[in-house]
Amino acid sequence: xxxxxxxxxxxxxxxxxxxxxxxxxxxxxxxxxxxxxxxxxxxxxxxxxxxxxxxxxxxxxxxxxxxxxxxxxxxxxxxxxxxxxxxxxxxxxxxxxxxxxxxxxxxxxxxxxxxxxxxxxxxxxxxxxxxxxxxxxxxxxxxxxxxxxxxxxxxxxxxxxxxxxxxxxxxxxxxxxxxxxxxxxxxxxxxxxxxxxxxxxxxxxxxxxxxxxxxxxxxxxxxxxxxxxxxxxxxxxxxxxxxxxxxxxxxxxxxxxxxxxxxxxxxxxxxxxxxxxxxxxxxxxxxxxxxxxxxxxxxxxxxxxxxxxxxxxxxxxxxxxxxxxxxxxxxxxxxxxxxxxxxxx
Amino acid sequence: xxxxxxxxxxxxxxxxxxxxxxxxxxxxxxxxxxxxxxxxxxxxxxxxxxxxxxxxxxxxxxxxxxxxxxxxxxxxxxxxxxxxxxxxxxxxxxxxxxxxxxxxxxxxxxxxxxxxxxxxxxxxxxxxxxxxxxxxxxxxxxxxxxxxxxxxxxxxxxxxxxxxxxxxxxxxxxxxxxxxxxxxxxxxxxxxxxxxxxxxxxxxxxxxxxxxxxxxxxxxxxxxxxxxxxxxxxxxxxxxxxxxxxxxxxxxxxxxxxxxxxxxxxxxxxxxxxxxxxxxxxxxxxxxxxxxxxxxxxxxxxxxxxxxxxxxxxxxxxxxxxxxxxxxxxxxxxxxxxxxxxxxxxxx
Ligand SMILES: Nc1ncnc2c1ncn2[C@@H]1O[C@H](COP(=O)(O)OP(=O)(O)OP(=O)(O)O)[C@@H](O)[C@H]1O
Ligand SMILES: [Mg+2]
Numbered sequence: 001x002x003x004x005x006x007x008x009x010x011x012x013x014x015x016x017x018x019x020x021x022x023x024x025x026x027x028x029x030x031x032x033x034x035x036x037x038x039x040x041x042x043x044x045x046x047x048x049x050x051x052x053x054x055x056x057x058x059x060x061x062x063x064x065x066x067x068x069x070x071x072x073x074x075x076x077x078x079x080x081x082x083x084x085x086x087x088x089x090x091x092x093x094x095x096x097x098x099x100x101x102x103x104x105x106x107x108x109x110x111x112x113x114x115x116x117x118x119x120x121x122x123x124x125x126x127x128x129x130x131x132x133x134x135x136x137x138x139x140x141x142x143x144x145x146x147x148x149x150x151x152x153x154x155x156x157x158x159x160x161x162x163x164x165x166x167x168x169x170x171x172x173x174x175x176x177x178x179x180x181x182x183x184x185x186x187x188x189x190x191x192x193x194x195x196x197x198x199x200x201x202x203x204x205x206x207x208x209x210x211x212x213x214x215x216x217x218x219x220x221x222x223x224x225x226x227x228x229x230x231x232x233x234x235x236x237x238x239x240x241x242x243x244x245x246x247x248x249x250x251x252x253x254x255x256x257x258x259x260x261x262x263x264x265x266x267x268x269x270x271x272x273x274x275x276x277x278x279x280x281x282x283x284x285x286x287x288x289x290x291x292x293x294x295x296x297x298x299x300x301x302x303x304x305x306x307x308x309x310x311x312x313x314x315x316x317x318x319x320x321x322x323x324x325x326x327x328x329x330x331x332x333x334x335x336x337x338x339x340x341x342x343x344x345x
Numbered sequence: 346x347x348x349x350x351x352x353x354x355x356x357x358x359x360x361x362x363x364x365x366x367x368x369x370x371x372x373x374x375x376x377x378x379x380x381x382x383x384x385x386x387x388x389x390x391x392x393x394x395x396x397x398x399x400x401x402x403x404x405x406x407x408x409x410x411x412x413x414x415x416x417x418x419x420x421x422x423x424x425x426x427x428x429x430x431x432x433x434x435x436x437x438x439x440x441x442x443x444x445x446x447x448x449x450x451x452x453x454x455x456x457x458x459x460x461x462x463x464x465x466x467x468x469x470x471x472x473x474x475x476x477x478x479x480x481x482x483x484x485x486x487x488x489x490x491x492x493x494x495x496x497x498x499x500x501x502x503x504x505x506x507x508x509x510x511x512x513x514x515x516x517x518x519x520x521x522x523x524x525x526x527x528x529x530x531x532x533x534x535x536x537x538x539x540x541x542x543x544x545x546x547x548x549x550x551x552x553x554x555x556x557x558x559x560x561x562x563x564x565x566x567x568x569x570x571x572x573x574x575x576x577x578x579x580x581x582x583x584x585x586x587x588x589x590x591x592x593x594x595x596x597x598x599x600x601x602x603x604x605x606x607x608x609x610x611x612x613x614x615x616x617x618x619x620x621x622x623x624x625x626x627x628x629x630x631x632x633x634x635x636x637x638x639x640x641x642x643x644x645x646x647x648x649x650x651x652x653x654x655x656x657x658x659x660x661x662x663x664x665x666x667x668x669x670x671x672x673x674x675x676x677x678x679x680x681x682x683x684x685x686x687x688x689x690x691x692x693x
Contacts, residue, residue: 019471019500020376020378021378021499021500022378022379022380022381022499023378023380024380024521025496025499026378063516063517063520064517064520068493068496090493092492092493093486093489093490093492093493094451094452094455094456094490094491094492094493094494095452096452133492133493134489134492134493137486137489164517220516220520222520222521223519223520226380226520226521226522226523229378229380229523230380230523230524233370233373233374233376233523234370234371234373234374235370235373236373247526248523248524249524250511250524250526269650270643270644270650270653271644271646274640274643274644278563281387282387282528282529282563282564283526283528283529284385284386284387284390284526284527284528284529285526286385286510286511286512287510287512288510288511288512289511289512319661321665322661322664322665323512323513324512324513325665325668325669326481326513326668327661327664327665327668328632328635328636328661328664329509329510329512330636330640331636331639331640331657331660331661331664332661334640334643334657335657335658335660335661338653338654338657338658339654342654
């Protein structure tokens with residue numbers, strides 16, 4: 001078969017730390033102390049670790065706020081880096097998670113008794129941890145069956161469910177867990193983390209650009225770090241400008257958005273509207289991005305009264321749904337611009 | 346003899362003609378802390394060519410020695426086949442080929458790749474690359490299956506997602522990737538390329554004709570080069586007034602638009618239907634047919650501006666239905682009749 005799939009006998013396992021990695025992995029917090037901005041959550045978790053009585057847990061919050069990092073850090077603090085691998089079972093959306101599979105895997109994992117081998121530097125409590133990442137993507141059926149599994153094995157295992165949308169976890173399951181909310185990071189927390197990375201990587205930055213970056217990342221620290229690496233890689237050692245950061249985030253330039261909205265407002269004929277739209281679409285910007293920037297632009301425009309803004313807003317809601325279902329982006333943006341021009345008349 | 350489009354395809358980042366600023370930036374990227382990439386832009390912009398150049402930059406010439414295999418997957422209900430292009434260092438696949446079963450491909454294939462290391466001990470990078478085409482067509486479930494894989498196996502694996510738009514890529518995937526936007530090249534850039542080809546092929550091509558070809562190709566370099574090759578094969582001398590051939594199916598669209606503008610009646614609908622069938626039998630995708638008719642009507646000078654509001658509204662409405670429904674012809678026809686009634690209502 002394909003040589004691509006053959007494994008090379010790996011002589012060098014676990015040189016992990018030395019391999020240069022993209023920054024989002026390189027700067028994943030290794031200990032619970034270094035998790036930014038989730039002080040409350042971390043403090044409560046630390047307390048529970050000390051009391052040796054870990055409950056089942058449910059972590060929820062938007063992407064890139066530290067959920068996965070926290071449970072990994074917690075496991076490391078409980079078992080130490082060596083034992084950690086044998087004490088946790090991670091199941092995520094890339095695993096088959098039909099309930100039968102979960103039951104079998106958890107059963108096998110829980111069955112092997114916790115060995116007496118201990119790392120004397122760590123507490124090593126007598127239970128194992130099952131991490132169910134992306135749990136909100138499990139079917140309702142799988143979730144309700146999971147209740148039994150949790151009960152059956154709760155002597156020897158603790159479960160940690162992780163999700164973005166807590167409302168998609170069925171109540172009977174959620175109520176069995178201690179809930180921990182992960183907040184989107186605010187600007188100052190994001191900037192201070194970025195500053196630390198800039199110093200380690202010798203990136204040339206100005207405080208304004210870091211702040212701009214933090215704003216554009218909307219509380220998602222992973223996104224902020226990814227943007228930072230993009231900016232510094234793509235610009236080698238030059239100073240990072242705020243323009244380049246907007247480009248990296250896929251934000252349409254204000255000029256382009258303005259020219260689009262202005263052409264709609266100035267009673268241009270349809271051929272001219274079409275040309276204005278084609279120009280933005282050919283530049284490769286995503287229609288969702290254009291839609292949201294045009295919306296912001298309209299909301300700030302005092303030349304439209306409230307009724308007009310409401311009318312446009314209603315259409316925008318419709319267009320968002322269209323785009324999510326894969327409707328042609330060019331047509332949708334053209335429709336948007338025609339609506340604005342029509343409303344303006 | 347190969348087509349010019351292949352003959353003149355650049356294979357290194359330095360030689361990429363369009364968007365040289367972007368190419369220079371990409372060159373800085375090819376270190377070992379290379380991140381996952383999400384490359385997006387209109388079709389024809391040269392995303393694929395750029396990806397091949399990145400691979401070559403990362404791994405050297407070995408990345409160009411490719412082969413094609415077929416892999417089969419068993420599911421409870423059926424057996425799936427997917428084509429895989431691979432070199433020693435990378436593989437490329439189009440998961441949307443298996444429709445809603447795409448998640449299985451990721452679960453089996455990616456996890457398998459992720460858990461093995463580079464075979465070639467002398468490889469320039471420790472990681473392998475998986476190129477995923479049409480990433481915006483992947484189901485949300487399958488996208489979710491990528492999330493932890495992209496993090497957990499970072500030391501063995503990098504992913505390059507390639508798509509037209511990021512609108513349908515879920516947020517957690519977007520934030521795991523470096524975003525690279527590839528716009529269509531400018532008219533000038535395309536003309537320069539055409540003239541470069543012309544001088545290599547020893548054909549005379551004036552700047553103004555080159556501009557005309559580029560313009561008519563709507564900034565799509567692939568289309569421009571193909572058109573130019575057709576023109577060159579037809580005539581010996583290319584003067585500035587020579588007609589630039591339009592693609593057959595676009596002429597059919599022009600026809601349809603003309604008919605709709607001229608008579609808004611039931612018989613128009615049945616002639617239009619014949620033409621739509623004709624287009625479909627030539628593999629023109631239904632959504633493209635609807636779009637081109639809609640744009641043709643929207644920019645037609647004989648239609649009242651009021652009618653155009655309704656026309657563009659029903660274009661998005663029926664395109665949406667077409668994508669979520671099953672029988673595309675119904676939706677195209679429904680659009681055509683609603684366009685005709687919009688035109689009629691502004692006539693008197
Ligand atoms: N609170 C935080 N403190 C420090 N780094 C963080 C924090 N949150 C996110 N990061 C950075 O972002 C990366 C991803 O974080 P993590 O995997 O914990 O996110 P997540 O909340 O699990 O997101 P998702 O919902 O997408 O899985 C980390 O490797 C780290 O670099
Ligand atoms: Mg996570």
